[in-house]
Amino acid sequence: MQRNFQKRQPKLEGRGLLEAVNSEGPHSDWLGMPDYYIHTLTVAGDEFKYLSADSKLDVGVGDTVVFRYQEVGKTEKKEKRIDKRSLGIYIDPSQYMQNN
Incomplete structure (x- = not known):
């Protein structure tokens, strides 16, 4: 069976603007699994979940953030889950060199 990644x-x-962060944890699903935290981020009015081994994030309320995410679940209200290592601060290219 061959996969066609173009489809x-x-x-x-x-x-968008990070409006709020609510962190829960640490969680551990089974013996030997490392602890993880569930961060609920409110970005531009929408809620996103981010799972991380760190209790604190590198972004803060008031930052403009950028990320990739997936919609998870089969119900009408799908959970929006941010991909691991894709969350970061948005840098406007026109303002990048003006801070020096």
């Missing part, structure tokens, strides 16, 4: 859905992208 795969492209990753969804999000960007």
Whole structure:
């Protein structure tokens, strides 16, 4: 069986002002699994979940963030889950060199 990656859905992208962060954890699903935290981020009015081994994030409320995410679940209200290592601060190219 051969996979055709051209038919795969492209990753969804999000960007906006980080309005709130609510962290829960640590969680451990089974013995030997490392602890993880569930961060619920409110970005431009939408809620996104981000699973991380760190209790604190590198982004803060008031930052403009950018990320890739997937919609998970089979119900009407799908959970929006941010991909691992894709969350970061948005840098406006026109303002990049003006801070020096």
